Amino acid sequence: MNLKNIIPIKEGFTLKSLFEYEKTPLNNFVAVTTISLVLLFFMGVITYLMHGHHAYNVTREHPWGLLIGMYVFFVVSSTGLCIISSFGHVFNIKEFKIIGKRAIAGAIIAILSGFAVIAFEIGHPVTMMIYNVLSPGLTSAIWWMGTLYGLYLTLIIFEFILLQKNDHKWGWYFSLGGLVIGVIAHSNLGSVFGFLIARPISNGVFYPVYFILSAMITGSYLIFLLYGFRYKMNFPPEVTAMLTKLAKVLGLLLAILIFFEAWKFLTAIYGGKPEKADVALHILGGANFWIGEFLLGMLIPFIIVIYSKGKAIHTLVWASITGMVGIFFMRYDLVHDTQLFPMQTLKIREYQLAPTWIEYFPSFAEIAISIGAIGIAIAMYYVASKAFELDHR
Amino acid sequence: MARYGMVLDYKNCINCKACEVACKEENGVLLGADAHRIWVGVDEIKGEYPLLDIVSSTFMPSQCQHCDNAPCEEVCPTHATYYDDNGVVRVDIDKCILCSYCMNACPYDARYVDSRTMTVDKCNFCSDTRLSNGEVTTACQATCPTKVRIFGDLDDPDSEISEILRTREHFTLKPHLGTKPKLFYVM
Numbered sequence: 001m002n003l004k005n006i007i008p009i010k011e012g013f014t015l016k017s018l019f020e021y022e023k024t025p026l027n028n029f030v031a032v033t034t035i036s037l038v039l040l041f042f043m044g045v046i047t048y049l050m051h052g053h054h055a056y057n058v059t060r061e062h063p064w065g066l067l068i069g070m071y072v073f074f075v076v077s078s079t080g081l082c083i084i085s086s087f088g089h090v091f092n093i094k095e096f097k098i099i100g101k102r103a104i105a106g107a108i109i110a111i112l113s114g115f116a117v118i119a120f121e122i123g124h125p126v127t128m129m130i131y132n133v134l135s136p137g138l139t140s141a142i143w144w145m146g147t148l149y150g151l152y153l154t155l156i157i158f159e160f161i162l163l164q165k166n167d168h169k170w171g172w173y174f175s176l177g178g179l180v181i182g183v184i185a186h187s188n189l190g191s192v193f194g195f196l197i198a199r200p201i202s203n204g205v206f207y208p209v210y211f212i213l214s215a216m217i218t219g220s221y222l223i224f225l226l227y228g229f230r231y232k233m234n235f236p237p238e239v240t241a242m243l244t245k246l247a248k249v250l251g252l253l254l255a256i257l258i259f260f261e262a263w264k265f266l267t268a269i270y271g272g273k274p275e276k277a278d279v280a281l282h283i284l285g286g287a288n289f290w291i292g293e294f295l296l297g298m299l300i301p302f303i304i305v306i307y308s309k310g311k312a313i314h315t316l317v318w319a320s321i322t323g324m325v326g327i328f329f330m331r332y333d334l335v336h337d338t339q340l341f342p343m344q345t346l347k348i349r350e351y352q353l354a355p356t357w358i359e360y361f362p363s364f365a366e367i368a369i370s371i372g373a374i375g376i377a378i379a380m381y382y383v384a385s386k387a388f389e390l391d392h393r
Numbered sequence: 394m395a396r397y398g399m400v401l402d403y404k405n406c407i408n409c410k411a412c413e414v415a416c417k418e419e420n421g422v423l424l425g426a427d428a429h430r431i432w433v434g435v436d437e438i439k440g441e442y443p444l445l446d447i448v449s450s451t452f453m454p455s456q457c458q459h460c461d462n463a464p465c466e467e468v469c470p471t472h473a474t475y476y477d478d479n480g481v482v483r484v485d486i487d488k489c490i491l492c493s494y495c496m497n498a499c500p501y502d503a504r505y506v507d508s509r510t511m512t513v514d515k516c517n518f519c520s521d522t523r524l525s526n527g528e529v530t531t532a533c534q535a536t537c538p539t540k541v542r543i544f545g546d547l548d549d550p551d552s553e554i555s556e557i558l559r560t561r562e563h564f565t566l567k568p569h570l571g572t573k574p575k576l577f578y579v580m
Contacts, residue, residue: 123491
């Protein structure tokens, strides 16, 4: 069977054509960076294959590390792109109809990159595939996460194929299915943390809702970055119109996020509930939150949107880089902060270890796989942009 | 079938750590894996010399609480963690995928990665080595010189553990979480 019968591939696409690109300084920089990151990824994987889980700095007290954060980072990106693309494709908002192909390609690539990361975090991935089917734990949010994301990926792959074939009737059904399952899968991922009764700082309704909100913000940043790079800042009028509208949506989403975060911390601290108030205060005492999450992830893009009334789309492309760095900190902190409080502490009568915050810093293998996976994502996006028509007509 | 639980008369504990040694020997816990399967928590003497509050120093043996409503069992995606017929929370290492969700979900820090099998293990009341052979003791209980631990069937009204729970005041750890532990600390 010929692949071209399933999905239209660009004329002239060959393996050799992958090495042909416009040799501008920016393109060369991106190419070298991408290759370096891909090499870094494989160095991390080799280290993991040689030492297994011992290559990671995760401990009994801090069993989840950077890889979990990075996995969440990628799947949040995927869901975000899917939701933002649905503005046009599902809800028929005119300005957003042009982003469907590129956004869905990005969504597929992001989730595949997430799977590439989590494959090296799960200790026994083959066992997982067997017993997820033979012995499903239906009360486990992780079981639902795997199942729903698998279904979501299948739906958005079909959606992408149908978009490439310009079959908008069936494409609509699949994009609606992808959106609904994507939102369910993603809020379920929030519940992986929200269900943790042992961790009062994470337990509750916040994360399942926050995940959807921050996914939309991530999707907006990525759309700015994808289009900024695609058009090298010389946007055609329809893209300018789309990005201007997206900037306003982004401003609203950031305002809601800041509002959510403020109340999350106020309710956590108020009353001084043990294991919650002290953890919240500890988080607020660190640069990760204020500089990483708040300044880079929320405040800088928000001020640009407000100050320019959403018109400074060129600046917002640059701000989306700080935004994505901020999103990375949000994901990392989400995982780390959940585990900050030790479960065994001395001087509270039932516990044992000295009362100190759990420390964690990722190992080389964790950093290499996590950061390297960004290179995997960029490489896949490059191949997709060469092989498929991602531009609107 | 029984419903096994354990009473800890913790004020009798002298922190000799014989229970930890016996547990390691019985269940093959590796050297250096301190405070992994069972442990003794130490509450240090409060106050400053010479005004020391001698009675404030206590030893608190602890381990998996074998909850009736175990968060680790609930979050396991492959049923690697399960309740056996005796109500003991156990791990089927063939099904464990090392996602570590149970380690994060356990409010008692009772789970650890067994470096030999690279799966998440925990106390199983010596089910493999003793209960399955018809014995009704655990290694930690059998070795304890001051009889801190009383192990038995909570459903048997004539068992020693039932008698103690009827007659002595006791508490469980983090009862507000609704996990319904089957480890009881008597006052």
